[in-house]
Amino acid sequence: MDMVKVKINGIDVEVxxxxxxxxxxRYLGIxxxxxxxxxxxxxxxxxxxxxxxxxxxxSLVTACVYxxxxxxxxxxxxxxxxxARRMTLELIxxxxxxxxxxxxxxxxxxxxxxxxxFGVENESRxxxxxxxxxxxxxxxxxxxxxxxxxxxxRCVAACAEQKVAVIGVNDRGFDTHIGCTFDVALNEVPCVxxxxxxxxxxxxxxxxxxxxxxxxxxxxxxxxxxxxxxAPSIRVTLGECxxxxxxxxxxxxxxxxxxRLGFDKVFDTDxxxxxxxxxxxxxxxxxxxxxGKLPIITSCxxxxxxxxxxxxxxxxENLSSCKSPQQMFxxxxxTWYAKKMGIDPKDIFVVGIMPCTAKKFxxxxxxxxxxxxxxxxxxxxxxxxxxMISRAHINFKALPDEAFxxxxxxxxxxxxxxxxxxxxxEAALRTAAEWLEEKPLDNVDFKEVRGTDTIKExxxxxxxxxxxxxxxSGLKGAHELMERVKNGETFHFIEVMGCPGGCVNxxxxxxxxxxxxxxxxxxxxxxAALYEADADMPLRKSxxxxxxxxxxxxxxxxxxxxxxHHVLHTSYVDxxxxxxx
Amino acid sequence: MKKRKSTLPFAGTKEQEAQLMTVxxxxxxxxxxxxxxxxxxxxxxxxLPMEVQSMIAKGLGTSIEKVYGVATFxxxxxxxxxxxxxISVCLGTAxxxxxxxxxxxxxxxxxxIGPDECTEDGLFSLEACRxxxxxxxxxxxxxxxxxxxxLTEKDIDGILAKYKA
Ligand code: SF4
Ligand code: SF4
Ligand code: SF4
Ligand code: FES
Numbered sequence: 001m002d003m004v005k006v007k008i009n010g011i012d013v014e015v016x017x018x019x020x021x022x023x024x025x026r027y028l029g030i031x032x033x034x035x036x037x038x039x040x041x042x043x044x045x046x047x048x049x050x051x052x053x054x055x056x057x058x059s060l061v062t063a064c065v066y067x068x069x070x071x072x073x074x075x076x077x078x079x080x081x082x083x084a085r086r087m088t089l090e091l092i093x094x095x096x097x098x099x100x101x102x103x104x105x106x107x108x109x110x111x112x113x114x115x116x117x118f119g120v121e122n123e124s125r126x127x128x129x130x131x132x133x134x135x136x137x138x139x140x141x142x143x144x145x146x147x148x149x150x151x152x153x154r155c156v157a158a159c160a161e162q163k164v165a166v167i168g169v170n171d172r173g174f175d176t177h178i179g180c181t182f183d184v185a186l187n188e189v190p191c192v193x194x195x196x197x198x199x200x201x202x203x204x205x206x207x208x209x210x211x212x213x214x215x216x217x218x219x220x221x222x223x224x225x226x227x228x229x230x231a232p233s234i235r236v237t238l239g240e241c242x243x244x245x246x247x248x249x250x251x252x253x254x255x256x257x258x259x260r261l262g263f264d265k266v267f268d269t270d271x272x273x274x275x276x277x278x279x280x281x282x283x284x285x286x287x288x289x290x291x292g293k294l295p296i297i298t299s300c301x302x303x304x305x306x307x308x309x310x311x312x313x314x315x316x317e318n319l320s321s322c323k324s325p326q327q328m329f330x331x332x333x334x335t336w337y338a339k340k341m342g343i344d345p346k347d348i349f350v351v352g353i354m355p356c357t358a359k360k361f362x363x364x365x366x367x368x369x370x371x372x373x374x375x376x377x378x379x380x381x382x383x384x385x386x387x388m389i390s391r392a393h394i395n396f397k398a399l400p401d402e403a404f405x406x407x408x409x410x411x412x413x414x415x416x417x418x419x420x421x422x423x424x425x426e427a428a429l430r431t432a433a434e435w436l437e438e439k440p441l442d443n444v445d446f447k448e449v450r451g452t453d454t455i456k457e458x459x460x461x462x463x464x465x466x467x468x469x470x471x472x473s474g475l476k477g478a479h480e481l482m483e484r485v486k487n488g489e490t491f492h493f494i495e496v497m498g499c500p501g502g503c504v505n506x507x508x509x510x511x512x513x514x515x516x517x518x519x520x521x522x523x524x525x526x527x528a529a530l531y532e533a534d535a536d537m538p539l540r541k542s543x544x545x546x547x548x549x550x551x552x553x554x555x556x557x558x559x560x561x562x563x564x565h566h567v568l569h570t571s572y573v574d575x576x577x578x579x580x581x
Numbered sequence: 582m583k584k585r586k587s588t589l590p591f592a593g594t595k596e597q598e599a600q601l602m603t604v605x606x607x608x609x610x611x612x613x614x615x616x617x618x619x620x621x622x623x624x625x626x627x628x629l630p631m632e633v634q635s636m637i638a639k640g641l642g643t644s645i646e647k648v649y650g651v652a653t654f655x656x657x658x659x660x661x662x663x664x665x666x667x668i669s670v671c672l673g674t675a676x677x678x679x680x681x682x683x684x685x686x687x688x689x690x691x692x693x694i695g696p697d698e699c700t701e702d703g704l705f706s707l708e709a710c711r712x713x714x715x716x717x718x719x720x721x722x723x724x725x726x727x728x729x730x731x732l733t734e735k736d737i738d739g740i741l742a743k744y745k746a
């Protein structure tokens with residue numbers, strides 16, 4: 001690699017040619033503050049918070065986009081630099097709705113942090129007119145409050161990266177604002193509810209729609225049997241809400257916290273992930289044997305499902321008809337479990353703790369109410385659960401480890417890895433291969449489908465057949481793969497997750513700053529904790545889960561049975577026409 | 582200023598659509614196609630309503646929000662149609678001082694349209710313009726190529742009546 005010599009804050013360093021000043025400084029452990037910068041997806045040099053002094057340059061330069069050159073002398077911290085940054089912050093604040101006291105992003109807000117660091121005390125120095133575009137709360141999953149927007153465009157880049165691009169920058173000058181085409185509401189355009197814009201927003205301008213009050217109300221209603229289920233990925237992310245390191249597995253503390261919040265039963269969506277595998281593996285085998293539609297495509301990710309309904313309606317038949325694990329969980333709870341426990345399903349209130357804002361859309365979908373009542377009543381994001389725990393003043397880090405309740409808390413390693421891209425495929429292969437070959441697998445690790453590459457492909461020999469699989473995460477990858485399928489490429493089984501990296505990087509996960517998102521492999525670190533948990537589990541194949549066996553024996557009969565279809569499967573709709581695009 | 586959007590129903594013809602499709606086909610695959618295609622679309626339709634922006638977005642494989650962002654950033658793009666007669670009232674300093682705003686108000690009162698709007702029958706549209714160099718005649722307005730000077734709001738109805746005939 002070609003290297004160049006530069007001097008930063010008086011220290012000599014050699015860095016790869018072509019590095020930006022921002023990257024070069026990191027070699028010395030010098031962090032330069034940023035606001036608009038997101039590595040690879042938003043390198044636009046717009047906010048000017050990252051300015052530094054370069055010897056000989058006429059004015060300050062933006063470190064996030066400015067490449068280093070041989071012999072360059074850079075100062076990242078001079079008085080001039082600090083004054084410029086402070087001024088930039090004061091100007092941003094001049095149109096900002098400064099309500100940090102109650103803002104949900106207080107504490108994780110990048111703007112707030114910078115103002116604190118730079119000692120911006122005179123917040124209202126340039127107070128002036130405010131932009132008249134304010135709130136859009138039309139969508140079921142999120143709210144945009146433009147009065148807290150700093151126009152960094154990170155959300156626009158994130159949405160475009162998802163191949164959706166329904167939000168952008170409208171008008172110009174003082175009127176510049178983030179919005180949808182013709183300034184229609186977000187629910188009139190084909191937004192897939194993924195929430196990637198939210199996790200990339202530095203401020204409180206974009207937030208999930210907070211449903212914690214609904215859950216608190218149910219918990220305080222004595223007539224309700226309130227059941228909580230936790231998605232596979234949230235046990236390795238929830239700790240971040242309490243400043244624990246990225247990739248901490250906090251399963252035991254999470255269960256303890258939920259119990260202290262007052263849930264009647266603390267169950268695990270991992271159980272339903274195992275159930276999903278039973279149905280999906282059976283559906284796959286059925287399609288292969290009986291000439292059904294191939295490739296079969298997974299249906300666990302509601303952001304992906306909505307994307308398919310908007311953008312690839314011609315592929316709807318390829319989707320597995322399996323409900324997602326969240327919905328299967330609710331369906332089984334309000335049918336089999338309700339009967340077993342002698343509780344009327346109308347009195348059961350099911351809460352899902354999900355990594356995902358699209359889950360809020362999913363709970364409201366049609367054909368998701370096996371018992372006659374909605375399978376799931378409320379889906380909360382990991383962040384909302386963190387908020388409920390904080391609000392209850394539970395000292396999370398000091399909690400003991402507790403175990404899930406039975407029977408819907410039983411799971412296998414296969415269910416656990418659903419939270420990472422490739423996990424569903426691997427779990428399905430463990431079961432499908434064993435069923436097809438009619439003998440125990442020697443090796444349950446399908447490593448080719450692991451990892452954070454956008455698209456992963458493999459061919460496995462199963463019972464004499466070459467099974468061609470592909471796994472993708474992030475809708476850009478889904479788009480690419482769907483085009484390949486439409487162009488005639490053969491696959492048998494495809495897994496799609498709506499968010500890059502899968503659920504561990506879902507739009508409902510704890511917020512990490514742009515610096516962390518740019519320079520730490522968040523997806524891989526969180527996923528590693530799931531694979532570690534899988535490796536430690538005594539059971540690693542869904543069909544070996546004793547609770548699953550019991551549910552089939554007592555209620556469902558066998559995968560794909562009439563009852564299973566009624567309770568665990570769903571249908572999709574072509575949404576391509578009912579929106580502005 | 583935020584761009585005003587048309588509330589009139591879209592009245593594009595098959596011929597216009599065919600013309601636009603030809604333009605889009607000519608530019609397919611060209612990464613810098615958006616602005617020139619939008620410009621030509623505006624030449625064809627006179628403005629860029631949602632229906633036209635949607636055709637452009639689909640034709641070029643981009644999002645309609647992107648098209649809209651560009652349309653509202655550059656002043657050359659209009660989101661409202663032009664009438665058969667375009668009324669421009671000069672709001673340059675001289676005209677403004679001599680009461681040009683009153684002319685705008687009088688037109689709005691008479692036709693029911695504000696700046697950047699078009700009457701429902703498609704006859705008139707109104708716009709405010711910068712100094713046209715006829716300060717001696719302030720306040721000035723033009724209707725297509727006709728120039729009217731030293732106006733007061735009382736003159737408006739009489740002038741408009743000529744065009745309605
Ligand atoms: S967005 Fe940030 S700076 Fe603005 S009110 Fe919220 S916490 Fe404070
Ligand atoms: S939720 Fe996803 S699709 Fe919707 S605006 Fe945000 S990034 Fe785009
Ligand atoms: S909504 Fe958030 S991410 Fe989008 S431009 Fe505003 S501050 Fe940036
Ligand atoms: S200009 Fe560099 S971070 Fe915004």
